Amino acid sequence: MGEAREGEGEEIGNKGGGGGGGGGGGLGVVRVLVVDDSPVDRKVVEMLLKKSGEMFEVIAVDSGKKAMDFLGLNEGKAESPKSDDQKIDVILSDYCMPEITGYDLLKAVKDNICSRSMPVVMMSSENDSQRISRCLAIGAEDFLLKPLQVKDIQRLRNSARPTAPAPSQDPKRKLPVDLIAQSNGSERRPHLAGVAAFLLEL
Numbered sequence: 733m734g735e736a737r738e739g740e741g742e743e744i745g746n747k748g749g750g751g752g753g754g755g756g757g758g759l760g761v762v763r764v765l766v767v768d769d770s771p772v773d774r775k776v777v778e779m780l781l782k783k784s785g786e787m788f789e790v791i792a793v794d795s796g797k798k799a800m801d802f803l804g805l806n807e808g809k810a811e812s813p814k815s816d817d818q819k820i821d822v823i824l825s826d827y828c829m830p831e832i833t834g835y836d837l838l839k840a841v842k843d844n845i846c847s848r849s850m851p852v853v854m855m856s857s858e859n860d861s862q863r864i865s866r867c868l869a870i871g872a873e874d875f876l877l878k879p880l881q882v883k884d885i886q887r888l889r890n891s892a893r894p895t896a897p898a899p900s901q902d903p904k905r906k907l908p909v910d911l912i913a914q915s916n917g918s919e920r921r922p923h924l925a926g927v928a929a930f931l932l933e934l
Contacts, residue, residue, distance in 0.1 A: 767824070
């Protein structure tokens, strides 16, 4: 793990470029903003994502403040998000961090008009049901336990907003997803495939 640590700065420095972010239409690339104050945990996440193939592009920051700076949430402007914000498909944030916690970051994202639709997945080494409920109640897509495992990567991908133009023109599409989200809580993502099958039958 010590060898991979040298590349950490490159990941952060790469955040604005790359062919993956501008595509929006490519099915494969999902841009993940990883927020964790632990260098080891950040590296574990990055390695797991890269092992999944070419479909993840990782932007890693080590604090909630840097994540908010990156997303333009520290400027207090609800009307003009940074262009980089629009390229992020999902935020994966640790819950326990100094100064700005993962919960604070989640709340800031969901309180901002421009960023509230951005999926946020929380993670923690503690399986605290109150903590999990608290995050899901204000809009977290999912809550993963650390250390992350390969099976968690699929959950993360399912939580990301679509990067390809799926049949989103159908006005009925959002309603079933919302209903499932309200009734099933943290298990709503595995049911999205079922929603797609349901829509095809309409």
